[in-house]
Amino acid sequence: MSADRIKVLIVEDDPLIGKRYQMILSKDEDIECVGVAASGYEGTMLAALNKPDIILMDVELEDKQAGLRATAEILNYMPEVKVVMLTVCETDDTVFRAFELGATNYLLKNMPAGAVLDAVKDAYYDRSSLHANIAGKITREFKRIKTTEDSLLHNFTILTQLTPTELEVLELLMKDYTRQEICKMRHVEQSTLKTQINSILRKFNKSSVQEIVPVLRELHIPQILAQRKGTLPVGSK
Known part of the structure; x- marks a missing residue:
């Protein structure tokens, strides 16, 4: 097991989905889940307390913009944290807004376990790993x-x-x-x-x-x- 594991905070209001991510992360000895939050407010508090390396942040928490607001607040005070956004259905505006705020990557919640682990490690090691459809959305938005x-x-x-x-x-x-x-x-x-x-x-x-x-x-x-x-x-x- 690595001496310095990648610390990940999960911010997800659906307990079943949150549990799934916990199980996925637990299977990699290089990763440690340091907490699970069910709201943007709680996620912000746990980020301050646990100082994670990576945050898996749901876009829609207590409301449709809560994840984006939490991301903006966290990155304002902890710019070194890498935020990977999670959603069930990405829209061009939301994707671009997330990256504009400083998010590192963007994952659909139904992505396989391997993709989740890859996203965490790619974010941690500053490797570009945007999914093709997400990269396309960003390109289209910049062009627009x-x-x-x-x-x-x-x-x-x-x-x-x-x-x-x-x-x-x-x-x-x-x-x-x-x-x-x-x-x-x-x-x-x-x-x-x-x-x-x-x-x-x-x-x-x-x-x-x-x-x-x-x-x-x-x-x-x-x-x-x-x-x-x-x-x-x-x-x-």
Whole structure:
């Protein structure tokens, strides 16, 4: 038996699953289970008391985000701990959030015993062992984020090229005012508003307002503009 065994803490609210992991870990003489917690709160306390090397952390404990919250708190105070997330059904958002918080790996609860032991040892020895489907999810999420950031930068750059009048018109369009309402609010003729909107479309290289507004809303441009009134001039003709 090794003098320094890998200390593992299990955080799992299903006692049967927790017991299964205990049995799996007990079959490897290089691993020692130092505790089993049934909630994120208890897991945080036991982590502080037992100082494990590895934590097998269920994502959904007392609520759907409890495992993620516990992971964030533990790693904030004990960054050297390696956390392997456990779940019955992984989603892209949850997987990415777990790794964003600093989790080392991510396992489905029905993985065979060998995979669990491998995940523990790979985490301990800093070996990359992401399952192919998990690695794919992370890659897709990073790609999605980069695409969104590129789109945000692209569209915000165009916004800075709009005249104050065009920017005000665009903001009103994003608030679902009709063209007739905008004309009344801005005291302009329909032909003037049409010219302004056409200028906006040319700068965005789009043929209709419907191609612009949904994208800007998805990128939270209205909220950004509301927070940056002093940066982008709005309201003067």
